[in-house]
Amino acid sequence: MGAEQDFGIRIARDGTWFHDGDPIKRIELAKLFATVLRRDDAGDYWLVTPVERGRILVEDVPFVAVEMTASGSGEEQVLSFRTNLDEWVEAGPDHPIRVEHNSETGEPTPYIDVRMGLEARIARSVYYDLVNRCATTNGSDGEETEVGVWSNRRFFVLGRLLGE
Numbered sequence: 201m202g203a204e205q206d207f208g209i210r211i212a213r214d215g216t217w218f219h220d221g222d223p224i225k226r227i228e229l230a231k232l233f234a235t236v237l238r239r240d241d242a243g244d245y246w247l248v249t250p251v252e253r254g255r256i257l258v259e260d261v262p263f264v265a266v267e268m269t270a271s272g273s274g275e276e277q278v279l280s281f282r283t284n285l286d287e288w289v290e291a292g293p294d295h296p297i298r299v300e301h302n303s304e305t306g307e308p309t310p311y312i313d314v315r316m317g318l319e320a321r322i323a324r325s326v327y328y329d330l331v332n333r334c335a336t337t338n339g340s341d342g343e344e345t346e347v348g349v350w351s352n353r354r355f356f357v358l359g360r361l362l363g364e
Contacts (some may be wrong), residue, residue, distance in 0.1 A: 215264035263320035292352025
């Protein structure tokens, strides 16, 4: 593999790809770059081709889940998410949903694993759709109720309610 390059590429928190400070307007070009996007064990993002590799700046995660569809119900429900680059992924064991909470505000930020450790932040409007599909289960400690969603027979916890 060749030497490390500086591609001048940045992915903004809203999922917009930039090259040398200008937005990449052709979605086909961003899709092409996304096919060679990798994340290393240190959490850095790289574009890797057979002949060169270059680190890129990703402000949050490389993708945004901008649409969700649901089929089935209960444990049989399947939730599918479309990214801003038109890639579809079904939440399940291979594509888990996780939620981070802001330490100061407590505000949740949900993510879904798209592929190989590359995640999509679930857009706020999509998250509201997700919350509308929530179910509850008893937490393992018996003190909390877990609130979450089923997809592909896996329960993803979005939050917890303390017992009364």
